Amino acid sequence: MEIGINTDASIEEFLFDYKGVALWLKRDDLIHPEISGNKWRKLKYHVDEFYRGAYQSILTFGGAFSNHLAATAAFGKLSGISTYALIRGEEEMDSPTLAYCAAQGMEIEGISRSKYRLKESPEFLESLLELRPELYIIPEGGKGPQALKGCAELMSELKVKYDYIALSAGTGATSAGVLAAVQSEKILVYPALKAESFILGAIANQLMEYSTYYGLPSFKSDHLKKHLILRNQYHFGGYAKIKADLVEFMNKQYHKRQLKLDPVYTAKMLFGLLKDIDQGLFKPGSKILVLHTGGLQGIAGMNRRLAKKGMPQIDYD
Template sequence: MELRLPSPLRELRDDRLAPHGVRLLLKRDDLIHPELPGNKWRKLKYNLARAREQGCTTLLAFGGAHSNLIRAVAAAGARFGFATIGVIRGEEHLPLNPSLAYAAGRGMRLTYLDRSTYRHKHTPEVVDRLRREFGDFYLLPEGGSNDLAVLGCAEIPAEIDEPFDVICSPVGTGGTLAGLAAKLAPGQRAIGFSVLKGGEFLTAEVERLQRAAYGSGSRNWHIEYGFHFGGYAKRTPELDAFLADWASRHGTVLDRIYVAKMMYGILALTRAGTFPPGTMVVAVVTG
């Protein structure tokens, strides 16, 4: 199956938006490819090219036991001819959960780091240890966010053929927001919705990623920190009710880890009058 690019852009009809004069477009990056959806393909695109340029034949990625990046790297390796290694946080548990079973089924070699060592995964000591064990590899950071990932995500605004004022994305590591904001037109702005509790460090991380990719940062974005619902992959009755209501209204199931928190936040900001009447908002559905 070929990559679906540009990803579809569809307007959401929701009676909670109309009274405030706000229109909402969904940038359906989740439909790019069933195995390489959303920001994962955007983040991998230029990294795969760089790995090829450097003559690397193996990709190594870090992630938790349910990591979307681990799945995507395994799929990309199988599709584009790379061997893949997944370094998983924590201990091995058998049988493998569906995410890790999928990765293994795509040929990924799985290895595990205890949580203490995993916290230092990007230090030279840990990386050198992995190279001694596995040989040479192209290293992908946790979440896939680096300067090349930013360049991939920065291509999203140019694909949107409708005039818009605000573009939104969930934020886990900051790469998608860094790219989006870097390529906005004057007068446009970006809002990120942190999925992490205590994620205030993400502001500095987005700034760092923009500097790494472009040499400087932009001032046309900010991150909302009040819609994490307890933290990464956490859920509450309020979030569950929102998901059920969304499915009833729109006939689709939102990704609860990232996208649901963003959509909840957009509607909350709309109710609060954050967006002036006539505002066109784009929400990037990352997976």
Template structure:
């Protein structure tokens, strides 16, 4: 998505966020790939915007555009205690002068000190509302949304992870930026929205491989649902690799931690353990297993901030 030109007298829109597009694409020398005759590229989507890196900008920008066009002044969304999406929504609100409300999974968290991620949200002006996990699972039900409107007044709803038809169409630009540059594109998956758009933008000539970061086996259905909502049908060439989530969201293992440390030593890039490290570990494992024929060019999308970035 290219920056939107603002009109005289028009309220601030996503152009205010000043993204760096297309995001950089760098070749990486890694002997584990070279031994198999596979070329590795890093798509540095984490550099799109300092406060809304990677897929967060690509998902939020079209949703913010729609909200501003409707005259909406408040965004409400959902997320866990360490949600990058909550942080990005709060940052977008600060930059655009919009009020933001974050519904956080885990009522017990209300009695604890805020973690660095939630502190960043409040510093950017987000109002945090903690809810029990049972209620959180019902967040998409009409009566739950109506209850939130009765409590907080009118707002534009952005779904958990920002994944909806608008976001999927925004992420299709990521695929278009990689057309003709790679045979396989790997991406970490939380809600399926980035994979859905990426695959559509790539077209059928290249394959998108999604690496779920949480267990459950639902992402295939959800990705297909999002594509149908955005494009009317399943589209693109994509699949999921479900072996590398380490047991659930934000869970790690000694093997994953060792891999991430080794990757940092090799390439000078400290990747986060929640998303990017799981994708890179899975991709490297597939390469060493011989999953890709010699001569294949593989692009790995760095969808979020590097480890330690942004607090």
């Protein structure tokens, strides 16, 4: 099925020099207008397994503003596969993201936060499959060993040699995928949530699951120590939390360089990376690749929340 995915569009662009450090941008946001960034990379091998099995629909999980849900819904519409989503909490079922998902034909059901917490419990998943055995289940955020395999591929596309690769983390699947294929680079991980202990464990576990699932040799015990640098202090209060200075930063990046970032992930990462450069974390002459993981669909929802709080909005005209 031709759905218009174009990983060749994910070029590396020189972004700007900042205090002697060269920043480049990998444009994964250009992979597809609706299934952009790491979303396609994470879905790719789930989709592959879906087609190889006797499945008829896809079930996945997420919050009311989830980029992953939007991408899965778009994929379903474009490929003629029915999609179904269980949403965390019932409070924001009228979000622009969920309206978009519903318009793509996704079946959406809000469940309580306590029930949502069972999303990875084998018993809960089995009970869902008993009712609907035709479902292929993709975990929250599109993670799973399949996601790591898709994200690892981006490393073989790189044309320039970098000292560092900077990326934003939620579940840690994208970071783990990149770390699975890393060579000499150091990977700067900027979590979008308050997550120091959680994210390190999550990345390590996902790498282990990945090598087991695909029968690969396990990673050396010092792999993460050698390649992972966790930059944990730029979450702006937590997941999807935002402050006026982040909005101001985003508007400045857009008006100065036409660079559109998303408020939940990539804006926090670039904000943090520039602060890290200010603090002299990198030697002058270092080359850093910033991964643009997409996610721009969430801006409408964030602007609605900002308006409700009487805060300035993200202004990408």
